[in-house]
Amino acid sequence: MAKPIIGIPAQRELVGDTHKNTVNQGEVAAIIKAGGLPVLIPTGEPKLAEKYSQLIDGLLIPGGPDVAPRYFGEEPLPEMAEADDRLDATEIALIKQAASAGQPMLGICRGAQVINIALGGDIYQDIAKQIDHQTYQHHQKAPSNQGSHYVDLADGSVLQTIFHGQKHVLVNSFHHQSVRKLAPQLKLTAKAGDGVVEAVESKDNNLILAVQWHPELMYKENADEFAVFEDFIKRVKEA
Numbered sequence: 001m002a003k004p005i006i007g008i009p010a011q012r013e014l015v016g017d018t019h020k021n022t023v024n025q026g027e028v029a030a031i032i033k034a035g036g037l038p039v040l041i042p043t044g045e046p047k048l049a050e051k052y053s054q055l056i057d058g059l060l061i062p063g064g065p066d067v068a069p070r071y072f073g074e075e076p077l078p079e080m081a082e083a084d085d086r087l088d089a090t091e092i093a094l095i096k097q098a099a100s101a102g103q104p105m106l107g108i109c110r111g112a113q114v115i116n117i118a119l120g121g122d123i124y125q126d127i128a129k130q131i132d133h134q135t136y137q138h139h140q141k142a143p144s145n146q147g148s149h150y151v152d153l154a155d156g157s158v159l160q161t162i163f164h165g166q167k168h169v170l171v172n173s174f175h176h177q178s179v180r181k182l183a184p185q186l187k188l189t190a191k192a193g194d195g196v197v198e199a200v201e202s203k204d205n206n207l208i209l210a211v212q213w214h215p216e217l218m219y220k221e222n223a224d225e226f227a228v229f230e231d232f233i234k235r236v237k238e239a
């Protein structure tokens, strides 16, 4: 395979009086540096998921707004922030398509949550409200390229291999939602000391890795975080 083509779903943003499809430069630059060819997939066209799936070799689901709880059978709590139905529908269709086509996926932050929901799991709409003990500050006030809380990596996980066998890694954190019930085909491979799920992977293959933190904001200073993208491109080439 030459440069593997990595689809990244865009988000619809109103800029002035114009709706735009946008992706963050962090993911684009990291994928290019890791040897991939990122392409933007416009939002709001879930019926085209199969066509887009045929164009790409791997799928990166990036960070973004909250996920509408109706996608996992709940009504919204007051703590819910902004959600975009078109984005949810588009990403869920793309994830289902990638899963059935055996395409590797990388999830980042919201991406980890949407992948879990698309494959049959659910999330906490608001961890501070719904977890019955004090949780950490998961929306850090520290600069975004700095880690703020630790995660424990599961022995034998792909993630632990990426992080050279470390068990305890400092990561950044910008979320108020997190994975709750795991999708049947996923396993938990990192969690924070307060029990919040921080990474999931495929149980039976190496197609899916999804982290709750933002390696695309840390990789310039942290080679281990860049290795998350290198591992993704390697998985895509081997799939």
Ligand SMILES: [Mn+2]
Residues within 6 Å of the ligand: 138, 149, 172, 173, 174, 175, 192, 196, 198, 212
């Ligand atoms: Mn966190």
